[in-house]
Amino acid sequence: MSWTDERIATLKTMWEAGQTASQIAEALGGVSRNAVIGKAHRLELQARPSPVKPNDPDAKAAAATEASAPVAAAAPEPVAAPEPVEVAAPAPAPVAPPVAAAKPAAPEPVAEEPEDDADEDEDEDEAAPAVAAPVRAPQPILRSVGPGGFLRQAPGEQQPPSTPAPPRRLVPAKPSAEMANKTSLLELNDRICKWPLGHPGEPDFHFCGKAVNPGFPYCVDHCGHAYQAQLPRRDRRPTPPLPFGGPRPR
DNA sequence: CCCTGATTCGC
DNA sequence: GCGAATCAGG
Numbered sequence: 001m002s003w004t005d006e007r008i009a010t011l012k013t014m015w016e017a018g019q020t021a022s023q024i025a026e027a028l029g030g031v032s033r034n035a036v037i038g039k040a041h042r043l044e045l046q047a048r049p050s051p052v053k054p055n056d057p058d059a060k061a062a063a064a065t066e067a068s069a070p071v072a073a074a075a076p077e078p079v080a081a082p083e084p085v086e087v088a089a090p091a092p093a094p095v096a097p098p099v100a101a102a103k104p105a106a107p108e109p110v111a112e113e114p115e116d117d118a119d120e121d122e123d124e125d126e127a128a129p130a131v132a133a134p135v136r137a138p139q140p141i142l143r144s145v146g147p148g149g150f151l152r153q154a155p156g157e158q159q160p161p162s163t164p165a166p167p168r169r170l171v172p173a174k175p176s177a178e179m180a181n182k183t184s185l186l187e188l189n190d191r192i193c194k195w196p197l198g199h200p201g202e203p204d205f206h207f208c209g210k211a212v213n214p215g216f217p218y219c220v221d222h223c224g225h226a227y228q229a230q231l232p233r234r235d236r237r238p239t240p241p242l243p244f245g246g247p248r249p250r
Numbered sequence: 251c252c253c254t255g256a257t258t259c260g261c
Numbered sequence: 262g263c264g265a266a267t268c269a270g271g
Contacts, residue, residue, distance in 0.1 A: 003263085021255065035264050037255060042262070048255080257268075 001030035003039060011036060013196050015045050016217055193219035 001007075007028055014024045021033040021040070028036070040046070193208035194217045210219040 020253090022253085032264070033255090034266080038257095038264055039262090041256075046256090252271100254271075255269095258266085260265095261263080 001028075008039070008043065010196070011039060012043065012045060013194060015040050015048070016194075018048060193217070193222055195219070195222035 003011075010028060011024055014027065015021075015036075019027075021036040025031050025033040025036045191212055193210045193212050195208035196206075208219055208222055210221070212218060213220045
C-alpha cells in the first residue's frame with residue numbers, strides 16, 4: 001500500500017478529528033498504526049495529547065537514548081528550572097478561563113433547539129436552517145480547554161446524556177441530488193467544514209462543507225462529534241462518532 | 251496485560 | 262519516504 005493523496009487526506013482528517021492511530025490504520029486498511037503514526041509525523045501532523053510526553057527534553061532524550069544503558073554517572077539532577085507545563089486546568093473554579101471570553105460576540109450560530117434533543121440532527125439536511133439563530137442571551141459560558149485545544153462543554157451544557165443515538169445514515173442516501181452540491185476534497189479551504197462523509201475513493205465521498213466553527217476545521221455540529229471525551233475502546237460503540245462507516249468490507 | 255503516541259533506524 | 266521495532270506513560 002502506498003500513500004496516495006486520498007489516503008493522506010483521510011489520515012489527516014481522521015488524525016485531526018482525534019481518531020487514534022489504530023483506528024485510522026484500521027480504516028485505511030493495509031497499514032499498521034505505526035505506519036500511520038510515522039506518516040502523520042512526516043506530514044508534521046503532530047498534535048493531540050500523547051500518553052507519553054515527558055517534560056524535560058534533555059532528560060527524556062538521555063533516557064530514550066540510554067534506555068538500555070543504566071546511567072550511573074553524570075548529570076544527576078540537571079533540573080534547574082523546569083518550566084511548568086501550562087495546560088488549561090479543568091478547574092471548576094468560578095474563575096473564568098481566558099478562553100471563556102474569547103468569542104462571546106458570536107454565541108452559537110446554530111440554534112441548539114430544545115424541541116427535540118432525542119432526535120438530534122446528524123444528517124446534513126439539505127434544508128439545514130443554520131440561519132435561524134434566534135436571540136440567545138450572550139452570557140459567556142465557563143469552559144475548559146481540552147487536550148486538542150477545543151472548548152470543552154461546561155458541566156451545565158451537557159446536552160444529551162451522552163447518548164450517541166443509534167447509528168443513523170451518515171452518508172446521504174440520495175446520490176444524484178445530493179451529489180450536485182457536495183464538497184469535494186479540492187474545494188476544501190479554511191472556512192468550510194472538513195468533516196468527511198462516506199469513504200474516500202467512492203463516488204459519493206465528500207465533505208460536510210458547512211461554515212466552520214471559527215478556529216476549528218469543522219462546523220459547530222461536527223466539532224461536537226469530533227471533539228468528545230474518548231471512551232475506553234471497550235465501551236465505545238463500533239463506529240458511532242465516526243463519520244466513516246468504519247472499515248470498508250473488502 | 252491492554253491501550254496510546256513518539257522515536258529510532260534499517261531499508 | 263516508509264514502517265517495524267522499540268520505548269514509555271496510562
